Amino acid sequence: MIIKSKLSIVISVIVLVLILLQLKAAEVEKGKATYVGSETCKSCHQKYYEGWKKTLHSRMEQQVIKEGPDKTVLGDFSITNPNLTFTLNDVNMLVGSRFKQRYAKSIDGEYYLLPAQWNVQQKEWVQYKPKKDWWAAAAIYPEDWDKRPYSKLCRGCHSTGMDVKTGKPAEQNIACEACHGPGSLHVEQGGKGHIVNPVKLNRENAAMVCFRCHMSGRPPKGDFEKYAWAVGYKPGEDLKQYWVYDKPKGENSYEFWAGGYAAKNRVQGNTFIQSKMYREGMNCFTCHDPHSSRHITSLIKSGDTNSLCLLCHGENSHHAVYKSSISEHTHHKADSAGSRCIECHTPKTGMNAVKWDARDHTFKFISPMETIKAGTPNACNNCHKDQTPEWAQKTVTEWLLK
Numbered sequence: 001m002i003i004k005s006k007l008s009i010v011i012s013v014i015v016l017v018l019i020l021l022q023l024k025a026a027e028v029e030k031g032k033a034t035y036v037g038s039e040t041c042k043s044c045h046q047k048y049y050e051g052w053k054k055t056l057h058s059r060m061e062q063q064v065i066k067e068g069p070d071k072t073v074l075g076d077f078s079i080t081n082p083n084l085t086f087t088l089n090d091v092n093m094l095v096g097s098r099f100k101q102r103y104a105k106s107i108d109g110e111y112y113l114l115p116a117q118w119n120v121q122q123k124e125w126v127q128y129k130p131k132k133d134w135w136a137a138a139a140i141y142p143e144d145w146d147k148r149p150y151s152k153l154c155r156g157c158h159s160t161g162m163d164v165k166t167g168k169p170a171e172q173n174i175a176c177e178a179c180h181g182p183g184s185l186h187v188e189q190g191g192k193g194h195i196v197n198p199v200k201l202n203r204e205n206a207a208m209v210c211f212r213c214h215m216s217g218r219p220p221k222g223d224f225e226k227y228a229w230a231v232g233y234k235p236g237e238d239l240k241q242y243w244v245y246d247k248p249k250g251e252n253s254y255e256f257w258a259g260g261y262a263a264k265n266r267v268q269g270n271t272f273i274q275s276k277m278y279r280e281g282m283n284c285f286t287c288h289d290p291h292s293s294r295h296i297t298s299l300i301k302s303g304d305t306n307s308l309c310l311l312c313h314g315e316n317s318h319h320a321v322y323k324s325s326i327s328e329h330t331h332h333k334a335d336s337a338g339s340r341c342i343e344c345h346t347p348k349t350g351m352n353a354v355k356w357d358a359r360d361h362t363f364k365f366i367s368p369m370e371t372i373k374a375g376t377p378n379a380c381n382n383c384h385k386d387q388t389p390e391w392a393q394k395t396v397t398e399w400l401l402k
């Protein structure tokens with residue numbers, strides 16, 4: 001008798017716990033945040049909104065404006081060029097504006113990238129026909145431009161809150177909620193909680209907020225293995241559940257030079273994690289302000305005048321690289337271009353629109369030996385074009401042995 005009633009108490013407790021757990025799950029499900037859009041955030045965070053509007057994140061996907069002060073079309077469609085096989089009338093959306101601009105055509109509710117690209121600095125048309133991306137190299141998608149859907153191959157990294165069911169984003173461009181997560185609950189609660197502030201995450205999860213788009217990789221095997229972006233990931237989560245990072249292979253590859261340096265654009269994550277600065281706890285937004293600044297690429301301080309790097313590496317700082325004069329370290333006159341930290345430690349080694357216009361983010365000094373061995377561009381010969389890598393190697397060795 002006693003045993004039986006004890007058992008029934010245990011059973012009722014278990015049942016009760018199960019019911020409570022279910023209720024809790026339903027509550028969480030009901031309270032799931034959804035995307036509200038940057039215009040909603042603007043009403044309470046005007047300054048952040050205006051700052052963000054100045055960044056390229058807010059302008060990745062633009063509508064076609066052909067003329068006037070708000071003109072968005074950069075390509076010159078009046079040029080006759082064999083690569084230019086379409087007209088501006090075919091174009092329904094523009095992608096990019098700094099290094100290169102690509103042109104999307106809308107067909108049955110999906111966008112496709114037309115087969116020519118405008119290189120902004122060079123002012124030239126080149127063919128656009130991806131061959132080396134993993135999904136092209138492995139023939140996962142056919143070669144025809146109109147068989148390569150923008151929603152699957154690109155858009156998760158160029159917009160906010162992509163929905164794979166509809167193939168459409170909650171908002172065009174990389175907006176507030178791409179980095180802060182969906183904000184409906186935050187707004188309902190008048191700004192109390194329910195929003196991700198990357199600085200409050202642990203360092204690795206904070207870095208992942210940017211890595212999700214700036215870390216070359218591919219999805220794990222499964223339902224979304226034919227997508228080229230991290231389907232399902234939300235800020236604050238562990239990106240590694242959604243994305244397999246590309247790693248340098250010790251030999252030259254599409255993404256990296258043999259030494260692990262950037263051979264193309266958007267590998268900032270893959271290269272930065274090789275730096276001591278990452279291991280010491282720094283992040284992309286230690287140097288870049290996502291809500292803009294007055295410096296190029298939204299750097300928090302100028303890279304050109306060295307003030308960014310000297311914040312931490314200046315003569316009296318914790319990680320000083322010289323005692324009284326910068327020339328001790330750089331072996332160039334203080335006011336020489338050869339004394340700019342970023343020219344030697346963030347040199348242009350990768351291809352964005354052309355070879356080489358994308359900067360490396362390992363921050364290591366790339367030895368001219370890497371040029372001799374693997375063809376990697378090095379900082380010295382990027383400026384001293386009339387000299388050989390052997391000359392540069394010899395000179396650096398003499399400096400270091402001094």
Ligand code: HEC
Nearest residue numbers: 036040041043044176177180183187190191192195196197
């Ligand atoms: C109704 C006004 C309101 C709206 C709309 C609003 N916020 Fe806020 N938000 C606030 C207030 C107030 C705070 C400060 C709360 C505090 O100090 O605890 C805040 C704080 C934040 C923080 C910092 C949170 C932290 O933990 O440090 C972030 C990030 C943020 N908001 C982002 C957003 C984004 C993104 C949106 C749009 C999806 C948005 N907010 C919309 C009022 C608002």
Ligand code: HEC
Nearest residue numbers: 038041045048049052057174175176179198199285289290
């Ligand atoms: C590219 C990613 C990114 C985008 C886009 C972005 N933010 Fe942020 N935001 C961050 C990061 C990283 C931080 C923390 C570091 C910092 O303050 O710069 C932050 C911090 C904040 C904070 C908290 C500041 C504080 O003092 O604690 C607010 C509020 C905020 N963002 C609002 C917005 C709003 C509103 C938008 C859109 C108009 C927006 N952010 C767009 C990445 C982003």
Ligand code: HEC
Nearest residue numbers: 095096097098099100102153154157213214228229265266
């Ligand atoms: C995994 C994320 C991701 C995917 C997938 C992706 N992009 Fe991007 N894209 C980025 C990032 C991040 C940048 C900026 C990086 C840089 O400058 O190094 C960028 C830059 C660009 C630019 C240059 C923008 C400028 O202003 O110069 C163009 C054009 C572009 N992407 C087109 C595409 C197309 C077309 C696809 C699909 C075939 C695609 N991207 C797929 C993340 C992605």
Ligand code: HEC
Nearest residue numbers: 056059060096097098157174178209210213284285288297
């Ligand atoms: C949803 C994808 C996405 C996320 C998340 C993202 N970025 Fe970007 N980022 C891009 C794309 C795409 C571009 C290219 C924009 C263009 O050129 O129009 C870009 C460009 C940039 C640029 C260059 C802008 C310029 O003026 O040249 C910087 C710097 C940058 N991102 C830093 C960050 C940082 C820091 C974070 C994290 C706080 C971050 N990004 C998060 C996709 C993303």
Ligand code: HEC
Nearest residue numbers: 210214268269272283284287296297303342346357358359
């Ligand atoms: C120690 C400072 C520092 C850190 C950390 C840093 N960057 Fe940069 N970043 C720079 C500098 C300096 C430039 C070059 C600015 C210029 O062109 O003058 C740059 C340029 C860029 C560009 C423009 C593209 C190019 O090839 O020039 C992008 C995009 C970018 N960074 C994204 C990131 C992302 C994403 C992270 C984190 C993975 C990151 N950065 C971490 C300093 C930093």
Ligand code: HEC
Nearest residue numbers: 274275276277280286308309311312319341342345363364
């Ligand atoms: C917020 C502080 C901070 C800023 C800003 C900063 N650094 Fe660093 N840097 C560090 C720390 C911390 C370390 C690691 C400890 C050490 O080696 O002294 C480091 C290490 C380095 C190293 C050693 C090699 C490696 O593996 O990374 C180089 C090179 C370097 N920084 C270059 C730069 C350049 C170039 C800039 C400007 C674009 C810069 N740093 C901006 C803090 C900073």
Ligand code: HEC
Nearest residue numbers: 306309310313321326329330338339340341344345365396
């Ligand atoms: C003319 C090229 C050049 C310039 C400009 C330059 N560096 Fe260096 N830097 C080097 C070389 C070469 C090394 C040594 C690399 C090695 O030992 O493999 C180095 C090493 C370093 C290290 C690593 C030191 C260590 O002991 O690990 C840091 C940190 C660093 N530089 C920061 C800076 C900062 C900050 C600036 C700007 C004030 C700067 N560098 C400007 C060429 C340069």
Ligand code: HEC
Nearest residue numbers: 332333336337338340343344379380381383384392395396
């Ligand atoms: C951003 C451009 C730039 C970079 C990077 C650079 N230099 Fe220079 N270098 C110059 C300029 C400009 C001069 C002319 C004199 C001056 O301003 O100091 C110069 C002068 C020199 C000189 C003395 C004059 C000569 O031409 O014989 C040597 C030697 C030299 N650099 C070696 C190097 C080495 C080795 C590296 C790589 C570690 C390097 N430089 C990186 C721009 C650069």
